[in-house]
Amino acid sequence: MKRLCLFWGIFCMAFAAQPARAGSSGGGVEILDMAMLFDGKIGEQAADMAKMSKEGAADIHMVSFFLVPEGNPPFDKISLYEDKYRRLRDALGGADCKTGIILQATLGHGFELEVPHPFQKMISREDGREWRMKNIVCPLDENFIKYLRECVRRAAALKPAVMMVDDDFRALGGRNGCLCPLHLAKIKRDSGYDLTREQLKKHLAGNSELDRKISEAAMRAVSDSLIDLAKIIRAEIDAVDPSIPCYMCGSLEDMAHDGQIARELAGKGRESVLRIGNARYWNPKYRDLYLTSRALALQKAMARPDRVYAEIDTFPRNRYFTSARTLHAGLVVSVLEGASGAKYWPNRFPDYEPASGAEYKKVLAENRGMYDELCRLMKGAEPCGVADIMIAKPKDLRNYNWPLVKDPAFWTHITGVMGLPVSFVEISELDGPCFLRGSAAKALGDAQIKKILSLGCVLDGEAAVEICRRGMGGLIGVKAAPWDRSLKISRERFSEGMGKIAGVVCEPPSNPVKIEPLSDKTEVMSEFIHLPYTYGDKKFAERLAAASTYFENPLGGKVAVFASRPEGPNHLNESRKAQYAEILNRLAPGGIWYDGDAEAYLKNLKLKDGSELVVLANVGLDPITPLAFKSARKFSRAQMLGGDGAWRDAEFSQSADGKISVAGRAEIYMPVALRFFE
Secondary structure (H helix, E strand, O other), X not given: OOOOOOOOOHHHHHOOOOOOOOOOOOOOOEEEEEEOOOOOXXXXXXXXXXXXXXXXXXXXXXXXXXXXXXXXXOOOHHHHHHHHHHHHHHHHOOOOXXXXXXXXXXXXXXXXXXXXXXXXEOOOOOOOOHHHOOOOEOOOOHHHHHHHHHHHHHHHOOOOOOEEEOOOOOOOOOOOOOOOHHHHHHHHHHHOOOOOHHHHHHHHHOOOHHHHHHHHHHXXXXXXXHHHHHHHHHHHHHHHOOOOOEEEEOOXXXXXXXXXXXXXHHOOOOOXXXXXXOOOOOOOOOOOHHHHHHHHHHHHHHHOOOEEEEEOOOOOOOOOOOOHHHHHHHHHHHHOOOEEEEEEOOOOOOOOOHHHHHHHHHHHHHOHHHHHHHHHHOOOOEEOOOEEEEOOOOOOOOOOOOOOOOHHHOOXXXXXXXXXXXXXXXXXXXXXXXXXXXXXXXXXXXXXXHHHHHHOEEEOHHHHHHHHHOOOHHHOOEEEEEOOOOOOOOEEEEOHHHHHHOOOEEOOOOOOEXXXXXXXXXXXXXXXXXXXXXXXXXXXXXXXXXXXXXXXXXXXXXXXXXXXXXXXXXXXXXHHHHHHHHHHHHHOOOOEEEOXXXXXXXXXXXXXXXXXXXXXXXXXXXXXXXXXEEEOOOOOEEEEEOOOOOEEEOOEEEOOOOEEEEOOOEXXXXXXXXXXXX
């Protein structure tokens, strides 16, 4: 392999360390922007970076070093990046502007390279994925490790404020592991299993005890190969300057080891920083903003780094694909789930097209104070409402059809659209009421289920069936069983005790189950009915079965059961929202929710000073004005947070029935942050 540079050490002396190291000031967020440097434009790019730093659109400008090897022997690619980086620093001069380096491709992202490299390529556990894994390097190849060592040393010698490893440093996401000869040899060396790729594939698909042990050994080998290479990267940085921080970019499907990789890259005595994967790539929808917050909360629970950074990426980096408001809303909801920083690409990748990034930079600069203030307020804040539980089980080599990350395991696709309080909690940290879906219930043990029932919960029909199967129906107040499909449900009707919605009907459910009260203390909140003809008068309705119930069990838990899945118009309607508000007030009283029918995402937290923080994001196309909320609590005044981070008194009123009106307007993806005081 061609030696890349005989005199890389000269650069160690050529660059003094940047005086200010990475880190958010005053407890706010740290924003990293990514930049590819272009010959002939570096002076303009330097001026733009200095402006972004001054305005708060970025704290550290991460320069891309695309180092996946190409050529045989590999070209000296890093010399091109070294030269541009030096020219950038010269152009910045004495500007208060920190720059870093992102190793944007080490193993490779998988697309076809212009020139192949000579190193061992990853070989997936899954046949037919070769087109997605072109030229991805196996992290065990010793010659590649030598190549990467020198690249890292030379990058560190440029004295960046921070270094970062991009998310191509992975083995599962889009790849499903590496079963190449080097990994098969490692499995034999570490665990004693001498297997061919085809034999290992059979064990990964089998269900015997031996299959399980071999699968665990294979997963360890894959994870350790990345973790060990991360240790090597950190060692090479330390050999140049131990004070340089190094962050990790993780991916959703590699959380089994991304937390440890982040800790290894951080080095001893430093906080680990993991940018998780919650970007909205090419997503033209709006109402599913909850996916952005849920992905961050779930990956944070899996990896448990010291600090989590959001991915508010703009790929492919212009507004034909990603709006500036998408960045803004994504960062706000990420901060509300514990993100203390973010990484984004405001600039085009193929060439210098500054107009394409102007609005991205503008929206972040205009709202920088809001991000910092929300980040500070999150310390010690307590979420309100009923939580969606998270089962933080990462993907592994066997589990590549991962069931507990999408809507069927959660309730947020309903609450996160209706403007009901959204919150998430990892199952081991649960200390209050939660939503429980059937897919999640099946993944939990009896003790965990019993704990949930003692704290209070909202169950869907499949969860109720699973709990009854385990003999705990007495704790939910109903017997639940599959629905007789010969019985057609025409509508669902709310019961007489449901106040203003009593007698109102809504659409039939999807995937109903049959629930029967087991106690006279079980309150039937709604029932399934059959009509004798299509769109028939509801006075001719025939009652079929209970559709939703409420029960307080001997453990002290308050349990609401829906004999359906939370899906479609059966759950997204005006009367159902009134029922949800009633249930939430019984299970988690004192919260605040949006009291209109527009599509809205809402977060409600109790702050350390006793006030209530409410952040409302409009996720529909209709502006929301005035801002309507409701709460059983009485408030005396309200404040609104500006983009500059300052709180200002808001015009506010609250009626005797708890309805709150705040003068203001919520535009799509422009979250409004309010604080209410008793």
